[in-house]
Amino acid sequence: MSKVFPRTGGRRGPQGTAVGVVVLGLLLWWLLPLGDTPPSGTITFSTGARRGVYEEYGERLRTAFAKDMPDLEVRLLTSDGSQENVTRVATGRADFTIAAADAVETYELNHGAGAARLRGVARLYDDYVQLVVPGGSRVTSVRDLRGKRVAIGPPESGVRLIAERVLRAAGIDPETDIRSMSDGIDTGPGRLRQGELDAFFWSGGLPTDGLRRLAGKFAFRFVPIEAGLVAKLHAEGGATRYYRATNMPESAYPTVQHDTVPTIAVSNLLMTRKDVDPRLTEWVTRTVIRSRDGIGAHVHSAQLVDLRTAIYTDPLALHEGARRYYRSVKP
Numbered sequence: 001m002s003k004v005f006p007r008t009g010g011r012r013g014p015q016g017t018a019v020g021v022v023v024l025g026l027l028l029w030w031l032l033p034l035g036d037t038p039p040s041g042t043i044t045f046s047t048g049a050r051r052g053v054y055e056e057y058g059e060r061l062r063t064a065f066a067k068d069m070p071d072l073e074v075r076l077l078t079s080d081g082s083q084e085n086v087t088r089v090a091t092g093r094a095d096f097t098i099a100a101a102d103a104v105e106t107y108e109l110n111h112g113a114g115a116a117r118l119r120g121v122a123r124l125y126d127d128y129v130q131l132v133v134p135g136g137s138r139v140t141s142v143r144d145l146r147g148k149r150v151a152i153g154p155p156e157s158g159v160r161l162i163a164e165r166v167l168r169a170a171g172i173d174p175e176t177d178i179r180s181m182s183d184g185i186d187t188g189p190g191r192l193r194q195g196e197l198d199a200f201f202w203s204g205g206l207p208t209d210g211l212r213r214l215a216g217k218f219a220f221r222f223v224p225i226e227a228g229l230v231a232k233l234h235a236e237g238g239a240t241r242y243y244r245a246t247n248m249p250e251s252a253y254p255t256v257q258h259d260t261v262p263t264i265a266v267s268n269l270l271m272t273r274k275d276v277d278p279r280l281t282e283w284v285t286r287t288v289i290r291s292r293d294g295i296g297a298h299v300h301s302a303q304l305v306d307l308r309t310a311i312y313t314d315p316l317a318l319h320e321g322a323r324r325y326y327r328s329v330k331p
Contacts, residue, residue, distance in 0.1 A: 039280040040071035046085045046094035050186040051210035054098050057299050064291035082158025090114035100158040100266045105239035105315045120313025121270040121322045125304040128248050129264040130202045135219030142170040151183035151200035163201040169232040189214040205301030206252040215256050224262040242266050281321025
């Protein structure tokens with residue numbers, strides 16, 4: 001054995017070095033399958049309402065992009081929410097965004113401009129519909145909202161889309177049976193606290209920072225959205241198929257709720273357009289998946305991003321760049 005080691009380290013040394021270089025090269029290729037030069041340039045990312053999960057997630061994601069693609073400038077635009085986000089990407093006013101699946105499907109069913117160009121990047125996390133009332137309110141069901149001052153979200157928000165459907169399923173016309181307001185998560189909590197609203201709808205990841213802040217200042221509770229209403233929504237067909245009857249866990253807002261609350265969940269999608277560069281989209285997809293834990297430490301919803309489910313971007317087909325990434329990491 002003592003004769004073998006000198007021989008290997010001597011005459012075969014250069015060969016061993018060459019093999020080592022090849023192995024190292026293959027390892028680096030596997031770890032960095034997207035090439036050694038990150039994309040550069042400028043992209044626009046449409047987020048959501050201030051104090052909402054979309055905005056916070058977008059800001060954290062921009063930081064992650066800066067680490068992986070330091071020469072890529074990411075411009076963030078706040079928005080009303082899902083409906084405006086879908087329109088912006090479809091019409092080229094933004095390159096990437098997050099939107100709820102029902103808003104995407106609604107845009108497609110309405111033959112919105114550029115709808116055929118929309119593509120999915122990743123399924124992210126679920127939004128939960130949260131119907132909020134003051135702690136002492138007599139409202140115990142959606143039907144009790146008749147005649148009340150109710151914020152149903154900005155006109156182009158995802159929450160407006162869901163709130164109007166939920167109200168109608170409960171037999172309430174949002175145009176005539178309530179005093180509808182356009183407040184979102186940025187102004188709704190404050191106006192509820194000041195007595196200017198009787199209730200407001202919000203659809204977002206759990207927990208939403210705007211509601212956590214309110215919990216420290218004002219007693220409120222959540223009104224259940226029963227499974228029977230979800231069944232009525234499903235019977236309508238179309239985009240309502242993306243609504244899922246579920247329970248909001250008590251751990252979402254432990255100082256507010258002491259039990260689970262029946263409600264609706266709908267998946268969120270990271271999306272782009274068919275014409276966006278596949279290499280850029282591949283890098284974006286990789287960063288989204290790999291930054292999950294880092295972002296999740298601050299945005300709880302991000303912890304639910306999962307490589308195994310990210311590819312399911314229905315109703316959108318996967319963008320070619322996203323598909324390349326998922327194929328590269330397929331076991």
